[in-house]
Amino acid sequence: MLKLTKAVLLAALCASPAYTADAESNRPKVYTDIVVCRALADAGARLTCFDAATKALEDATDNRQIVMLDQDDVRKTKKSLFGFSLPKIPFFRESDAEQEAEFKQVEGDLAGVQSIGAGKYQFTVKDAGVWQTMEATPLLLKDGKPFTIKRGALGSFLLVMNGRGIRVKRVS
Numbered sequence: 044m045l046k047l048t049k050a051v052l053l054a055a056l057c058a059s060p061a062y063t064a065d066a067e068s069n070r071p072k073v074y075t076d077i078v079v080c081r082a083l084a085d086a087g088a089r090l091t092c093f094d095a096a097t098k099a100l101e102d103a104t105d106n107r108q109i110v111m112l113d114q115d116d117v118r119k120t121k122k123s124l125f126g127f128s129l130p131k132i133p134f135f136r137e138s139d140a141e142q143e144a145e146f147k148q149v150e151g152d153l154a155g156v157q158s159i160g161a162g163k164y165q166f167t168v169k170d171a172g173v174w175q176t177m178e179a180t181p182l183l184l185k186d187g188k189p190f191t192i193k194r195g196a197l198g199s200f201l202l203v204m205n206g207r208g209i210r211v212k213r214v215s
Contacts, residue, residue, distance in 0.1 A: 071109055073100045119170065148193040156184045165214070168192065176202065177210040 076099060080092035103109040112120070155167035162179025174192065176184075182204055191203045192211060201208040 071103075073103045073109060076100075148191050150191045151189070153184060153186055153188045153190055156186050172213050173215045174200075174202070174211045175214050177212055180209045182207060182209060 073096070076096040077093065080089055080096050083089035083092055100109065104111060149168055149171045151169050151171075153166050154169065155165075155173075157165050159165050159175065163176045164180070164184045165173060165175045166184060167173050171192075184204075188204060193201050193203060193208075195201045195210070200211050200213070202211040
Protein backbone atom coordinates (compact mmCIF):
# COMPACT_ATOMS: atom_id res chain seq x y z
CA MET A 44 0.00 0.00 0.00
CA LEU A 45 2.91 2.34 0.77
CA LYS A 46 4.29 1.66 -2.73
CA LEU A 47 0.93 2.54 -4.28
CA THR A 48 0.65 5.77 -2.27
CA LYS A 49 4.15 6.80 -3.35
CA ALA A 50 3.32 6.02 -6.97
CA VAL A 51 0.16 8.12 -6.85
CA LEU A 52 1.98 11.04 -5.20
CA LEU A 53 4.87 10.83 -7.67
CA ALA A 54 2.46 10.73 -10.59
CA ALA A 55 0.58 13.72 -9.22
CA LEU A 56 3.82 15.69 -8.94
CA CYS A 57 4.91 14.70 -12.44
CA ALA A 58 1.50 15.58 -13.84
CA SER A 59 1.37 18.97 -12.16
CA PRO A 60 1.99 20.85 -15.45
CA ALA A 61 -1.14 19.19 -16.87
CA TYR A 62 -3.02 20.03 -13.70
CA THR A 63 -1.86 23.65 -13.89
CA ALA A 64 -2.96 23.93 -17.52
CA ASP A 65 -6.43 22.62 -16.64
CA ALA A 66 -6.68 24.83 -13.56
CA GLU A 67 -5.91 27.83 -15.74
CA SER A 68 -8.91 26.99 -17.90
CA ASN A 69 -11.13 26.98 -14.78
CA ARG A 70 -11.86 23.28 -14.75
CA PRO A 71 -13.15 21.91 -11.43
CA LYS A 72 -10.74 19.94 -9.27
CA VAL A 73 -12.82 16.77 -9.51
CA TYR A 74 -12.34 16.89 -13.29
CA THR A 75 -8.63 17.61 -13.20
CA ASP A 76 -8.15 14.78 -10.69
CA ILE A 77 -9.50 12.35 -13.29
CA VAL A 78 -7.19 13.79 -15.97
CA VAL A 79 -4.20 13.38 -13.66
CA CYS A 80 -4.98 9.66 -13.32
CA ARG A 81 -4.42 9.11 -17.05
CA ALA A 82 -0.73 9.98 -16.64
CA LEU A 83 -0.06 7.09 -14.26
CA ALA A 84 2.05 4.35 -15.87
CA ASP A 85 1.25 1.61 -13.34
CA ALA A 86 -2.13 0.04 -14.22
CA GLY A 87 -3.00 -0.69 -10.59
CA ALA A 88 -2.17 2.83 -9.48
CA ARG A 89 -4.13 4.26 -12.43
CA LEU A 90 -7.18 2.14 -11.58
CA THR A 91 -7.03 3.14 -7.92
CA CYS A 92 -6.67 6.78 -8.94
CA PHE A 93 -9.61 6.56 -11.39
CA ASP A 94 -11.79 4.82 -8.80
CA ALA A 95 -11.13 7.55 -6.22
CA ALA A 96 -11.48 10.38 -8.73
CA THR A 97 -14.71 9.10 -10.28
CA LYS A 98 -16.18 8.50 -6.82
CA ALA A 99 -15.37 12.13 -5.94
CA LEU A 100 -17.03 13.27 -9.19
CA GLU A 101 -20.10 11.15 -8.46
CA ASP A 102 -20.34 12.57 -4.91
CA ALA A 103 -19.92 16.15 -6.17
CA THR A 104 -22.67 15.57 -8.76
CA ASP A 105 -25.00 13.97 -6.20
CA ASN A 106 -24.42 16.91 -3.81
CA ARG A 107 -25.02 19.40 -6.67
CA GLN A 108 -21.53 20.88 -6.26
CA ILE A 109 -20.94 19.97 -9.91
CA VAL A 110 -23.71 20.11 -12.49
CA MET A 111 -23.21 18.40 -15.82
CA LEU A 112 -25.06 19.54 -18.91
CA ASP A 113 -25.06 18.04 -22.36
CA GLN A 114 -25.45 20.22 -25.46
CA ASP A 115 -29.25 19.72 -25.54
CA ASP A 116 -29.50 20.90 -21.92
CA VAL A 117 -27.44 23.98 -22.79
CA ARG A 118 -29.73 24.80 -25.74
CA LYS A 119 -32.85 24.40 -23.58
CA THR A 120 -31.30 26.63 -20.91
CA LYS A 121 -30.43 29.29 -23.49
CA LYS A 122 -33.98 29.23 -24.83
CA SER A 123 -35.45 29.47 -21.33
CA LEU A 124 -33.30 32.56 -20.67
CA PHE A 125 -34.28 34.31 -23.93
CA GLY A 126 -35.50 37.80 -23.16
CA PHE A 127 -33.54 38.32 -19.95
CA SER A 128 -30.56 40.63 -19.74
CA LEU A 129 -27.90 38.39 -18.28
CA PRO A 130 -24.13 38.51 -18.11
CA LYS A 131 -22.20 36.12 -20.34
CA ILE A 132 -22.59 32.72 -18.72
CA PRO A 133 -19.30 30.79 -18.74
CA PHE A 134 -20.72 27.26 -18.98
CA PHE A 135 -22.00 28.02 -22.48
CA ARG A 136 -18.31 28.06 -23.58
CA GLU A 137 -18.99 29.87 -26.83
CA SER A 138 -17.84 33.12 -28.26
CA ASP A 139 -20.08 36.15 -27.77
CA ALA A 140 -21.06 36.01 -31.46
CA GLU A 141 -22.06 32.33 -31.24
CA GLN A 142 -23.98 32.95 -28.02
CA GLU A 143 -25.87 35.87 -29.56
CA ALA A 144 -26.51 34.14 -32.90
CA GLU A 145 -28.13 30.98 -31.59
CA PHE A 146 -31.21 32.58 -30.07
CA LYS A 147 -32.07 35.74 -31.94
CA GLN A 148 -35.73 34.78 -31.93
CA VAL A 149 -38.30 32.44 -30.43
CA GLU A 150 -41.28 31.08 -32.36
CA GLY A 151 -44.43 29.30 -31.31
CA ASP A 152 -48.12 29.68 -30.62
CA LEU A 153 -49.51 32.11 -28.05
CA ALA A 154 -50.70 30.60 -24.79
CA GLY A 155 -52.26 32.00 -21.65
CA VAL A 156 -53.13 35.32 -23.30
CA GLN A 157 -54.80 37.78 -20.96
CA SER A 158 -55.58 41.46 -21.20
CA ILE A 159 -53.81 43.59 -18.59
CA GLY A 160 -55.70 46.77 -19.48
CA ALA A 161 -55.09 49.81 -21.68
CA GLY A 162 -54.81 47.60 -24.78
CA LYS A 163 -51.84 45.66 -23.37
CA TYR A 164 -51.52 41.89 -23.06
CA GLN A 165 -49.61 39.29 -21.13
CA PHE A 166 -48.88 35.86 -22.61
CA THR A 167 -46.80 32.75 -22.09
CA VAL A 168 -44.13 31.44 -24.45
CA LYS A 169 -43.47 27.70 -24.15
CA ASP A 170 -39.98 27.21 -22.62
CA ALA A 171 -39.32 30.97 -22.71
CA GLY A 172 -41.41 32.48 -19.90
CA VAL A 173 -44.09 35.14 -19.54
CA TRP A 174 -44.09 38.29 -21.70
CA GLN A 175 -46.06 41.56 -21.82
CA THR A 176 -46.70 44.02 -24.59
CA MET A 177 -45.19 47.41 -23.73
CA GLU A 178 -47.77 49.49 -25.55
CA ALA A 179 -51.37 49.23 -26.60
CA THR A 180 -51.73 47.11 -29.70
CA PRO A 181 -54.30 46.90 -32.46
CA LEU A 182 -53.21 43.27 -32.94
CA LEU A 183 -55.70 40.76 -31.61
CA LEU A 184 -53.77 38.39 -29.38
CA LYS A 185 -55.48 35.03 -28.85
CA ASP A 186 -54.33 31.63 -27.63
CA GLY A 187 -53.04 29.44 -30.44
CA LYS A 188 -52.00 32.24 -32.82
CA PRO A 189 -48.49 31.79 -34.27
CA PHE A 190 -45.86 34.38 -33.38
CA THR A 191 -42.16 35.21 -33.45
CA ILE A 192 -40.33 37.25 -30.81
CA LYS A 193 -37.17 38.80 -32.26
CA ARG A 194 -34.33 40.70 -30.68
CA GLY A 195 -34.60 44.38 -31.50
CA ALA A 196 -32.27 47.33 -31.17
CA LEU A 197 -30.68 48.26 -27.84
CA GLY A 198 -31.80 45.12 -26.02
CA SER A 199 -35.46 45.40 -26.96
CA PHE A 200 -37.74 42.64 -28.25
CA LEU A 201 -40.49 42.62 -30.89
CA LEU A 202 -43.50 40.33 -31.03
CA VAL A 203 -44.20 39.75 -34.73
CA MET A 204 -47.56 38.44 -35.91
CA ASN A 205 -48.94 38.64 -39.44
CA GLY A 206 -46.00 40.83 -40.49
CA ARG A 207 -46.70 43.44 -37.80
CA GLY A 208 -44.54 44.04 -34.74
CA ILE A 209 -45.11 45.30 -31.21
CA ARG A 210 -42.54 45.89 -28.48
CA VAL A 211 -42.63 43.33 -25.68
CA LYS A 212 -40.69 42.57 -22.52
CA ARG A 213 -40.08 39.41 -20.59
CA VAL A 214 -41.55 39.53 -17.07
CA SER A 215 -40.74 36.04 -15.76
